[in-house]
Amino acid sequence: MSSVFVPGKIIISGEHSVVYGEMAIAASISIGVSAEVVKSGGSKKTEIVRKAIEIAGGNSGLHVWIQSNLPIGSGLGSSAATATAVVKTIREYLGKPIDNDELFKLVMECEKIAHGNPSGIDPATVISGGLISFVKGKPIQKMIFKSPIRLLLVNSGRPKETTREMVEFVAQSKNKEEIITKIGELTERVATMLVNGEEVRGLLNDNGLFLEELGVVGKTARSLSQKLRELGASVKITGAGGVVAGSGMLMAMSPNLAKIKRFLDNGNISYIETQIGDR
Numbered sequence: 001m002s003s004v005f006v007p008g009k010i011i012i013s014g015e016h017s018v019v020y021g022e023m024a025i026a027a028s029i030s031i032g033v034s035a036e037v038v039k040s041g042g043s044k045k046t047e048i049v050r051k052a053i054e055i056a057g058g059n060s061g062l063h064v065w066i067q068s069n070l071p072i073g074s075g076l077g078s079s080a081a082t083a084t085a086v087v088k089t090i091r092e093y094l095g096k097p098i099d100n101d102e103l104f105k106l107v108m109e110c111e112k113i114a115h116g117n118p119s120g121i122d123p124a125t126v127i128s129g130g131l132i133s134f135v136k137g138k139p140i141q142k143m144i145f146k147s148p149i150r151l152l153l154v155n156s157g158r159p160k161e162t163t164r165e166m167v168e169f170v171a172q173s174k175n176k177e178e179i180i181t182k183i184g185e186l187t188e189r190v191a192t193m194l195v196n197g198e199e200v201r202g203l204l205n206d207n208g209l210f211l212e213e214l215g216v217v218g219k220t221a222r223s224l225s226q227k228l229r230e231l232g233a234s235v236k237i238t239g240a241g242g243v244v245a246g247s248g249m250l251m252a253m254s255p256n257l258a259k260i261k262r263f264l265d266n267g268n269i270s271y272i273e274t275q276i277g278d279r
């Protein structure tokens with residue numbers, strides 16, 4: 001029995017607006033979820049894991065071991081990566097390997113539990129791996145960035161709300177149309193600039209501010225973002241965000257990451273350093 005590894009993801013630009021048909025850009029990251037069918041024991045079966053086993057054609061007596069180093073509910077694609085890893089490992093175990101198109105359809109069924117009305121960007125990114133641009137209902141486009149982006153994923157705290165609740169929150173919000181159109185236009189510019197190797201930090205910071213205006217970034221994350229901006233960083237949340245408690249991971253980009261890291265280390269704020277866009 002072999003173990004399957006599926007990466008997590010970050011949304012570089014276009015969360016929330018992607019639900020309304022705008023483009024989003026996303027990348028897989030080096031941390032993720034491993035899963036393996038085991039003879040006995042295995043991990044606790046959450047609703048998503050149970051659903052993933054069932055739709056992969058496995059019976060409820062199957063035991064699956066799952067190991068994840070993705071923080072749960074923090075915008076790094078934990079639910080999509082878990083469902084993908086479980087479906088893949090069950091299908092391999094059953095001797096019926098699955099292609100990416102079918103895998104996407106099955107994982108979308110699981111995502112509906114976590115997201116309600118998912119755009120599909122999370123499963124698309126973790127299944128394809130690498131860098132993609134994504135428009136709901138259309139085939140993914142693989143991207144190559146001319147220059148990689150170095151960034152910190154700064155933990156602003158686990159959101160109290162689920163992605164589903166945040167998507168519903170945006171659906172109810174009165175001023176969403178204008179902001180969503182602005183994020184959509186910005187994302188298309190970012191996509192072109194990334195392919196050309198141009199600096200996108202400023203635009204991604206604007207995206208972060210639009211998301212704050214949309215109301216999906218809570219007080220704690222807003223004040224942390226403000227401090228990071230004062231130190232010269234460009235900041236945006238990645239993922240659905242959160243209002244009442246934390247807002248998940250913040251992407252922080254700066255020509256002087258060492259200065260940002262010193263600030264985070266001094267404040268005991270956890271972060272992951274990563275680079276996206278490597279070929």
Ligand code: PMV
Pocket residue numbers: 011014015016017018019074075076077115117118119120121122163167238239240241
């Ligand atoms: O799963 P998260 O937190 O990365 O959020 C997914 C992105 C949303 O645009 C907020 C929802 C969706 O389905 O596209």
